[in-house]
Amino acid sequence: ATDNESSSPSTNKATETSLSPDSIINLDQGDPTLFEPYWKKMGDKCTLVIGGCDLMSYFSDISNICWFLQPQLGDAIKGLHRVVGNAVTDGRHIVVGTGSTQLLMAALYALSSPSAGHPVSLVAAAPYYSGYKDQAEFLRSGLYKWEGDAHTFDKDGPYIEVVTSPNNPDGTIREAVVNLGEGKLVYDLAYYWPQYTPITHPLDHDTMLFTFSKCTGHAGSRIGWALVKDEEVARKMTEYMQISSIGVSKESQLRAAKILGVLSEGCQHFRTADSENFFQYSHRIMRERWESLQNVVENSKIFSLPKFPQDYCNFTGKYTDSNPAFAWLHSKEDIDWESLLREHKIIGRSGERFGADPKYVRISMFSPPETFNLFLERLSAIIDNTNGNV
Numbered sequence: 085a086t087d088n089e090s091s092s093p094s095t096n097k098a099t100e101t102s103l104s105p106d107s108i109i110n111l112d113q114g115d116p117t118l119f120e121p122y123w124k125k126m127g128d129k130c131t132l133v134i135g136g137c138d139l140m141s142y143f144s145d146i147s148n149i150c151w152f153l154q155p156q157l158g159d160a161i162k163g164l165h166r167v168v169g170n171a172v173t174d175g176r177h178i179v180v181g182t183g184s185t186q187l188l189m190a191a192l193y194a195l196s197s198p199s200a201g202h203p204v205s206l207v208a209a210a211p212y213y214s215g216y217k218d219q220a221e222f223l224r225s226g227l228y229k230w231e232g233d234a235h236t237f238d239k240d241g242p243y244i245e246v247v248t249s250p251n252n253p254d255g256t257i258r259e260a261v262v263n264l265g266e267g268k269l270v271y272d273l274a275y276y277w278p279q280y281t282p283i284t285h286p287l288d289h290d291t292m293l294f295t296f297s298k299c300t301g302h303a304g305s306r307i308g309w310a311l312v313k314d315e316e317v318a319r320k321m322t323e324y325m326q327i328s329s330i331g332v333s334k335e336s337q338l339r340a341a342k343i344l345g346v347l348s349e350g351c352q353h354f355r356t357a358d359s360e361n362f363f364q365y366s367h368r369i370m371r372e373r374w375e376s377l378q379n380v381v382e383n384s385k386i387f388s389l390p391k392f393p394q395d396y397c398n399f400t401g402k403y404t405d406s407n408p409a410f411a412w413l414h415s416k417e418d419i420d421w422e423s424l425l426r427e428h429k430i431i432g433r434s435g436e437r438f439g440a441d442p443k444y445v446r447i448s449m450f451s452p453p454e455t456f457n458l459f460l461e462r463l464s465a466i467i468d469n470t471n472g473n474v
């Protein structure tokens with residue numbers, strides 16, 4: 085089975101209202117529906133009407149390397165990065181994908197060398213996002229080979245390192261760890277947005293992946309984008325998309341363009357408006373969740389959460405906290421976290437799936453409010469029990 089964020093449909097839909105004490109709580113996936121109330125409040129501002137005769141062509145702009153990118157989406161992406169200050173877009177090619185999931189595959193294709201005769205090694209520092217391994221191994225490609233943890237990688241020859249920053253599952257800010265001559269880097273920046281982490285500077289790497297899913301919460305539109313410095317890499321990524329899906333849904337692209345435009349506009353009135361812009365709202369929601377989780381875990385003698393230093397955020401003009409999309413819980417005793425939580429009808433994802441120890445578990449911070457509150461109640465009870473046994 086695949087192991088991405090949507091591998092099994094959630095039992096906790098965003099609209100869910102009634103949970104019983106016996107309900108199973110699924111905190112395995114990172115389904116970002118908790119931002120729904122903000123977009124609901126936006127009313128018709130983000131509504132788009134698409135006529136029956138619109139968007140029928142495969143093509144969007146044949147003068148662009150990525151010929152299926154709708155120009156409105158390209159403009160909205162550049163506009164948003166300019167407002168947030170998280171990535172350089174000047175002189176970059178934009179390649180749009182069906183989520184950043186498809187773009188990672190496109191980047192692996194573009195950065196491998198079919199003529200080399202042997203697969204390029206693919207690595208990521210543990211704990212790494214479990215989806216990379218699954219994606220790399222699924223079709224048994226001869227172009228690349230998953231080699232696991234970048235910390236222990238010592239093979240000669242070409243390699244690709246995926247650098248996830250902030251990292252899924254543990255929220256840390258990362259740099260490349262292998263640093264050998266023949267390496268190529270792909271930066272997965274799905275969570276480099278102000279609600280999750282301070283925006284310290286605009287990143288300027290050769291190949292950077294972003295996703296609409298985690299930026300605004302619209303995972304269902306399946307839109308991601310790559311900012312690519314090298315023209316040949318952009319061309320090969322586009323070729324991958326052409327062969328695998330002949331482009332990306334134009335309806336989705338236009339909806340993403342509209343929503344990203346509304347988001348950017350809201351941020352420009354940032355310091356004067358009395359209503360919250362999206363990043364203020366989502367940061368507040370994430371912060372509240374982290375504070376309540378930290379308050380519960382603080383009482384434990386054996387469980388802990390990672391600590392994140394505050395940093396200056398250029399976007400907000402303040403020192404801010406990190407509020408990762410996932411909590412990476414650790415037990416200093418020999419406890420298999422995933423099994424312990426399962427006994428209490430909580431589904432998390434074991435550290436083992438991320439190349440780490442079962443003494444770690446990843447918990448999604450994105451669940452609907454009722455689910456999150458019930459999780460805190462159950463976790464408190466687990467902590468009371470385990471404290472008694474220490």
Ligand code: PMP
Pocket residue numbers: 089114182183184185186213248252272274294295296297303306307308
């Ligand atoms: N990269 C990371 C680090 C992720 O956490 C996810 C989704 N959970 C993705 C990529 C893929 O996101 P999508 O395909 O929705 O753009």
